[in-house]
Amino acid sequence: MTDSLTQTKQDTAASPEARRGRTLAQARLAAILDRLNQGGSVSVAEIARDFAVSDMTVRRDLAELEAQGLLERVHGGAVSLQHGPLTVIDDVEPVFEARRRLNSEAKARIAEAAARLVAGDQTLALDLGTTVLAGARALMAAEPVPGRRIFTNSLRVAQLAAAAALQTYVPGGLVHPSEMSVTGQSAIEDFSRYYFDAALIGASGLTPDGVFDYSPEESAMKSVYFQRASRRILMLDSSKFRRISTVRVADLARISVLVTDAAPPPELAQALEAAEVAILIA
Template sequence: MTQSEQKIATSPSSARERTRAPARARLARILERLNEGGSISVTDIAQEFGISDMTVRRDLAELERDGLLERVHGGAVGLKRGPLEVIDDAEPAFEARTRQNAERKARIAQAAARHVAGRKAIAFDLGTTVLAAANAIVEAGPDPQLRAFSNSLHVGMTMARAGIATYMSGGLIRAEEMSLTGKEAVDGFSRYYFDVVLLGASGMTAEGVFDYSPEEAAVKSVFLQRSAERVLLMDSSKFRRISTVLIATLSEISTLITDAPPPPDLATVLASAGVRVLVADPSHLPERSLE
């Protein structure tokens, strides 16, 4: 039994639940979801258990009273304990990342496709969430005049196969990511301007946005500098996480599209930096803005 489960089992409120297995299972599952990704939404839990939003909010209130989570708009986040978690310098394999938090990434991708509909020049960064967004744009039926720009071979093939005018740079192929990097890649994209860039990253703190590779960070910087709108696609498991390279301060990001509200401390600095936060709705209704 984990420490969180022990605390639930010994708390006064949990004593009332011991005779109600479904409620006890919900509480344990909520904590499990927080441990997996750092945040949960009321809608997700309601759909998973087939219960009302009001019942979920009562569960969250109970766990908050027991000191096991912190409620935020639309859901809850795990309590911040100790220093920020530092991600290992070794980047997880692309295929493994594709399977991680796949449902969250799909929701973010759908929201991103809606957000950039009608844009004529879109830069696509690297990463599994950006690739999911490229697929969502293709499935939605892109504007015939759309031009796609990317240093991701995965994205390039996805867009080109759909008949979209696709531009890529030269450069060294980084086999792990199937990405084009180096001076040739940077120089190649420095000639263009974009309506919007869809950006991926490995973590975010109040300091800014992080990723693993210094080589790829140089291309990200060009996309950021040359794009009218800079949209970060990031699932909530990456909040309060840092990695090898600081690729942008929060003020350099225009819009964050995510699957759950950021924790309060991060939400405050995002608002101060002027970042618009869009939370992808699991029912695929128009995403909620936290402005």
């Protein structure tokens, strides 16, 4: 009670400018927590831009929230604080367009970085998902590679690649309209005949136990990419750290490079290091 009374007196005595500054700061802190609840991560640059404040101000905000035990700071931003048992994400995958809008700026940076990693590769496998689709767009915008071949079970990616006049291969199988994906045993058998220089792979979660995704059918195709590619490049924004879903696709040792937008939290970072996974922060 005494603390509240003291704060009330201080607020009353403060100038209008100081009170307005505190109100804006409180709104900013609330917005940061709201974004963490929605997407699992925030970046310093995005908060600074949206609230017209300096990066230093945002870092002070994040430090204050971390001191209250409400988040965990990472390189370039913060992630949700998740202690104790991991919670399974909803079994029903969010619709494609909703996922595409979520963390779109981070996904664009991840896409550009991943495209640079495979710039000289001729035989590429591209998985499903909004981040991989962004990677496909970045690849098509880059310097053409003579003789490049694209293998994908994403009809969205296939459309982009074919429009760029690349040799484009899709497997036979069942088409899922919402994801515009091709899955099924025949699709798995089709692509299991090939080897790829590199694969760009998406997922819904990453923990020390491995890579996770929603759909058993789509996860089976991801497993093919992990098994048949010389380099397995996992494209994952930091909101998916320490999150699990319906299917465990692969263990960490199957990942060659993790391309993400923020440093993984300590426990996950240690597990990735032990599995000899290279980490590229876009």
